Amino acid sequence: MMSCETFRMNFHESTEDAALLAHLRTCDRCLDFAATADPDVMFRALGGDDLVPPGGIDAFVDDVMRQVRVRDAEITVTAPHPVSWTRRLAVAATLAAAVTGATLVYRYDTAAPPATRLVRAPIAVQRAALTTKPSVETYQSESATIVEVPADQNDNVKVVMIFDESLPADL
Amino acid sequence: MKRLLTIALTLLFLTASAFADDAAEVGKSLTVRTFQFKYKKAENAATAIKSLMSAEGSMSIRPAANSLVVTDLAENMKKIVATLADFDVEAQPFRLTVRLVSAGRATAAGDAHIAAELRDLAPKLAMLRYNILDPIGDAEVTGKEGDSSQIDLTGYRADFKFGEYDPASDSINLVDFKLSRLAADQLAPLMKTTLNLKLGQTLIIGATKQPQSQRALMIVFTAKR
DSSP states (O other), X not given: OOOHHHHHHHOOTTXXXXXXXXXXXXXXXXXXXXXXXXXXXXXXHTTGGXXXXXXXXXXXXXXXXXXXXXHHHHHHHXXXXXXXXXXXXXXXXXXXXXXXXXXXHHHHHHHSOOGGGGSOOOHHHHHHTTOOOOSEEEESOTTOEEEEOOOOTTOSEEEEEEEOTTSOTTO | XXXXXXXXXXXXXXXXXXXXXXXXHHTOOEEEEXXXXXXXXXXXXXXXXXXXXXXXXXEEEEGGXXXXXXXXXXXXXXXXXXXXXXXXXXXXXXXXXXXXXXXXXXXXXXXXXXXXXXXXXXXXHHTTTOOEEEEXXXXXXXXXXXXXXXXXXXXXXXXXXXXXXXXXXXXXXXXXXEEEEEETTEEEEXXXXXXXXXXXXXXXXXXXXXXTOSEEEEEEEEEEO
């Protein structure tokens, strides 16, 4: 068994001496001493060169990074939404139903003609609603003033006055 | 979960369909129709439907074929088709009643008088402050579209021609209505006008020199089928 004095005299950085490394596994004080001079000495003392994860270091690193990304994704999805997705879907469905209902009701009211409209109105009434023409289409004198007395559209009597200086006074 | 998703997607699809239908209605398409006329002239038909055309509509007359090509919205085309169907019919007979009335303004209440047969006109003419109404003459004539006619009223004579019936306004055109007064065996022309008489409506044409004139000649027309 190596003494601490011997160890400290023979120890140097990056040593691979089996006896020295064996002493380190049993002496904590010499381990502290050695670690200040060579931080990797403890790893070598434990046989760290042989500790390679199954599948290699690259596969191990990839696996770790994948786990990190999964955790990140979980945090992103869950953290900002206090309301569950099922509730959100229910709200969307209700809104869609409301919009659909309102649209269909509106279309029914405006587009679908009521049954009474299918009844053909009397020809005269139907035509009367289409257009109106001036009662006096032309008059011989351009200097004459023609005035239509205002009346209701359904009035049965219409009056149009023609004021014409060329007319005799004793009409 | 799948059921909820299916319901939501179905409702969304229905909403989209409803709005898509609305969009289709907004973009109403134009339709083109050619009308050939048997009894009436195509140019007169064009005049008859002019007021029914939409801003997007147009028409072209083919005189050689006496036809009219109309382009308009499908919805509007229904009205045009109905109007032209009524328009292109054989010359129709109409009954025209013409009354001549002497109207005056009396300042003294005792001078105002309305003839019994003219009481139907009194309320309208009272608005123009005519409170004396005396009948001069009346006549009734029957004629078809295109017929010329002449009527004698006491001391007056009227010449005119029955124009075409306009189904859009339900009126008959009275072309070149010439009113003359018989004085010393001579006919003195008073006025010449073209009128549109709405069927069933009484049209009073008042003729006078000035608005403040105390006398006026009222020509009362009533056209019926």
